Amino acid sequence: MPRAILCILDSVGIGGAPDADKYGDTGSNTFGHIAEWAASGKADKPDLRSGPLNVPNMDALGIGAAIQLSTGTLPPNLSATPKGGRFGVGREVSNGKDTPSGHWEIAGVPVPFDWGYFPQTEPTFPPDLIEEFIARAKLPGILGDKHASGTTIIAELGEESIRTGKPICYTSIDSVFQIAAHEAHFGLDRLYEICQIAFELTAPLMIGRVIARPFIGEDSASFKRTGNRRDFAIAPPEPTLLDRNQQAGNQVYAIGKISDIYAGHGVTHKMKGTGLPQLFDKTLDAMEMADDNAFIMTNFVDFDSEYGHRRDVPGYAAALEYFDSRLPELISKLRPDDLLVLSADHGNDPTWQGTDHTREQVPILVFSPSLSQGEIGIRTTFADIGESIARWLGLAPGRHGKSFL
Template identity: 45%
Template sequence: MSKRVIWIVIDSVGIGELPDAHLYGDEGSNTLENIYRSVERFKLPNLECLGLGCIDGVSVIPKPKTPIGAYGKAMEKSPGKDTTTGHWEMAGIILDKPFPTFPDGFPKGFIKKFEDKINKEVIGNYAASGTEIIQELGDEHVRTGKPIVYTSADSVFQIAAHEDIIPLDELYNICKIARELLVDDLSVGRVIARPFIGKSSGSYTRTSHRHDFSLVPTGKTVLDAVKDAGLSVMGVGKINDIFVGRGITDTVTMENNQEGIDCILKFMSSDKKGLIFANLVDFDMHYGHRNDVAGYAKALVEFDNRLPEIMEEMSDEDILVINADHGCDPTTNSTDHSREYIPILVYGKKVQNVNLGIRKTFADIGATICDVLQVKGIKNGESFIDDILK
């Protein structure tokens, strides 16, 4: 069996609405195929070669004569469509109820308690696009020093602040205080620091110094299983934030997808065995939430162009797993995540080109990784190791 798995989450690259998408207002969402439909001459030759177009239900993505990888898609069993829910489920934790959301803003009593703790009044406290709210409230924030609080359709408490007005260390500390206060019915999946720069409204831009403060995982994950077996778990990007450091032995941050791929390759060049687990967030953060179809397409092409570097660096025993965590269709009117199937692609010298079908839960991915690495399994998920390995 392999002693190394390279696991890459292409954040928000969904592949079609789930049967219950109507409950989330996501009818018609299909992040990947809608981009293919919308962008002229759009191609992802390396992902297509792995079998992307052969996934059940796909209609517009080109199909290779003979895929070189295993391919399929998975349903989300947990309720919700956010980052934490998706990552937790693929790692083995299935939620019984969704994380709470606050489309009308957070309760006034909580906001007052939060203000008292941080010794500052806040502004905002409503659901908004992160790029838009800093233009709406940025000048007032710069003038008064009051942090901007906002949320979205996801289970998040976000705090935006200009880096020259509230330094990063102070912003992170404010977020930690919010994380401690958001308990019980207010237990959102993530508190997110959203620093920005710029001179005035219209010129404000968010920086790469975002930091997520997630809930501690409520059960054992594949990361714990791999680490407990004495192997390395190397997190790239926001993986460390999503799992609050649980089960992670090494972690690196990244400025963008390209740097994230560089970090993956650097870990691959080491002699460490175990799991390299990366989240490439640009698709979601920069393009999906901004309905930037062209930008999303360009980012996908850039990732596809670099896939051969990863594949060439793989040993004969290595296994590469690529999947998403939810959708975020930039072609729809919504700027929120979308409730979608996620694609699954698996590659390795010993991996058969087989259709994995439609998996009942994201947790099948984590269960398979446990089997590939020969570590104690997780509670949820059905491994497809017998289907993929020759």
């Protein structure tokens, strides 16, 4: 009986979407620009990686061909001729370039509304929102109250947060309210508690997520975010692929931040992990445990959080090469009728201006030992990914996409 494994390479876009100009992202191309920088030597970092981008396994599945289909240009050291599986391009219909929008649409449910966003002013948050948050959470106050990079603002305000007991509140161009606090001095459970309060207060504003950002260390030089991040998210407006497979009596393995993104809906097995190696290991573990008709979905967040937002081209290149190096392990564990899909939820071009997501098309790489090779073209909605997996698993068609299988 078939199973499906969907790996979301968070932020690995392959060229600006047709409406990228609305977002200031015309010309962005996460994967392509990383390949160009690597070939030029600009992404060399001797202690990390060097030379042209080396991703032979993704290339064999069609990443080069998908980028060429998306942009009309083949990046250096990639091939236009895949050696197996099917390849194509995903185009998002939901507004924005947020994590929930991309993931929900991938799972068959495009976002039917506009997210709320905080203005790029300082202070950023509405005063009445912060006043009520402080009162309900019984806090001495907050720090931050601005747009910021998470690692930067923790380095800036972490020591004061430990000293005063005030959490650090910040946002980005995405629809988020983020709260950072020290795991030990402030307390992890306490951080989750105040994030739940913040979520209740921001939900009417259609803020997609409140994100708990715990960190450890005793000074700005040693602060480090931990894997105990938790996203408090608005639930999808209708059943996603996860719900549909669960309701059919099948297993749904949510690895990494997947369960948080879908507000826990449709999940039968929740598996957390920190870092690409652990997330890959968890995916392999799930494949060992999964029954017939199981759906396994993993978000590989490091591409986005560690390298895209930080505009770290060498780090991003090394991460892509690491993921590629482990693909043979995953493929070797596929049963004859298993389906593997690699895709992304948006872009985050580390060569682009700013530190935020980029509105891009995404790769769709599809492989099964029982699937013929071919091209699936440019899909007009990410929902085609979910509907194709639904068909593979024998589920009834949904309302928003069409299967390419």
